[in-house]
Amino acid sequence: MERYLDVNxxxxxxxxxxxxxxxxxxxxxxxxxxxxxxxxxxxxxxxxMKRLARSGDGLNSYIMRYAKKLYE
Structure with a gap:
């Protein structure tokens, strides 16, 4: 697992x-x-989500808005 950069x-x-x-x-x-x-x-x-993960910015917000409960 890669560490998320979290630029902000x-x-x-x-x-x-x-x-x-x-x-x-x-x-x-x-x-x-x-x-x-x-x-x-x-x-x-x-x-x-892959794109945001690689960029290190916006992944958590995206998941909360568009995919929160869409996990397996």
């Missing part, structure tokens, strides 16, 4: 792992890892 220092995301058709996200304050896949969240959302 205000994210609840601490780490992520990217696969071909999914992204796994670890949030602060929990040991659970959430998997958002093409099947559960849709390709467009997952690809947006």
């Amino acid at each position: 220092g205000d994210s609840g995301v601490v780490g992520y792992e990217i696969g071909d058709t999914y992204i796994r996200v670890k949030f602060s304050g929990t040991t659970r890892i959430y998997t958002y896949s093409y099947q559960s969240a849709g390709m467009n959302r997952v690809e947006n």
Whole structure:
């Protein structure tokens, strides 16, 4: 799992792992890892989350707005 950069220092995301058709996200304050896949969240959302994870900015906000309960 890669550490999330969090360029603004205000994210609840601490780490992520990217696969071909999914992204796994670890949030602060929990040991659970959430998997958002093409099947559960849709390709467009997952690809947006991958892009945000790599950039280190906006991932937590995006998940809370568009994919909060769409994990596997």
